[in-house]
Amino acid sequence: MTRPHDMGGRYGDGPVVPEPETLLFHAEWHKRALAITLAAGAHGKWNLDVSRHAREGLAPADYARFSYYEKWIAALADLLIESDLVSRDELAGAAAAAAPMAETTLRAEAVADVLAKGGPATRPSNVEQRFQPGDPVRTRRIAANTLVDGGHTRLPQYAAGATGRVIRYHGTHVLPDSSAHRLGDAAEPLYAVAFPATELWSHPEHPRDEVILDLWQSYLEPA
Template sequence: MSRPHDMGGRYGDGPVIPEAEGKVFHADWHARALAVTLAAGAHGKWNIDVSRHARECLAPMDYARFSYYEKWIAALADLLVAIDLVSARELSRGDADATPRARATLQARDVSAVLAKGGPADRPSDIAATFKTGDAVRTRRIAANTLVDGGHTRLPRYAAGAVGRVVRFHGTHVLPDRSAHGLGEGAEPLYGVAFAASELWAHPEHPRDEVVLDLWQSYLAPA
């Protein structure tokens, strides 16, 4: 399937309708879905790139019909089984075996601090920054992960081969293409790159609008 990250500008999905500010959760179980996802992640068995890739790996029909938090829960269930924190039998029964697999537990009193801290992805790197603010760059013509066939990447297909300009240098950050697949962090320079809507899509509603993508140096070449 084309990855969920590739959906920008796709025909047939309808307009994006912004929600009114102030309402965080639309159902009680949404808050519980966030809580259990955070608690499971606190075991330290995966990182954010692994979790994103798990959502991308959901069956295409499921991804299309699931709501936002249903995607989270479905991908979390897959991860828990894959790393043997929960068995498929436990999931089907709805209760846990007598012997716990997890050794670490996120306490309720620690949740606020964990949320505030987040998971910083900036790392030192021996790779020097090639580009500076204002430089014209072109993304790779093939957007796919070059290290793992069908693997995770943050370069969307709709921006493949597009020309933009660097608007910000973020420093050096973990490369998701490696991190999501246990290949190490591979930190490299990360840039904010602005693309005109007319560069990304053949018939944009507002051609002078811009889309800013955060892209790693290995995705880019001088334009």
């Protein structure tokens, strides 16, 4: 499976142009796209990692040409059909059948409380903590999901095989590589790992810079 979303360190995409922090949406429909995505997720048919994987699974040509919220809507359509919440005919404009999940609909008056609670990903785990802050570590040489061929992973390609040091232990968290494929939480230790710019880039503009990534224990080995 190609990974068109894994763009870090890739050449040819042009410069990153920062936007004003006050600019949250480029168009009015972007607000609706966000609201519909959150409301649909409230039915509990998928989790955050499943939704991320759905966006990554878009056809590479579509992923390249879609805007940010077009990716959200395209992936949401796939999830709605996959979860039997909506049929292809209904998406095409046919009359909707009786709503099977009406009782779990996220009402407008409940949105603020739901968002305030968030969705913590901390979970208990029987996987023993292997590293401590200050330990040198190396990421897997190949940034791939070891549970599902071509599956979701949070190890970026540009950091594969890189050496860094642990700067913080976050506790045990849901492993996205498992959760994105509905294989269970598979919680394991999560660390913040600092990598020198010189370890990641051939010609860093500022060689003394560091990049800090949150990485799961199964992505790492002692350096």
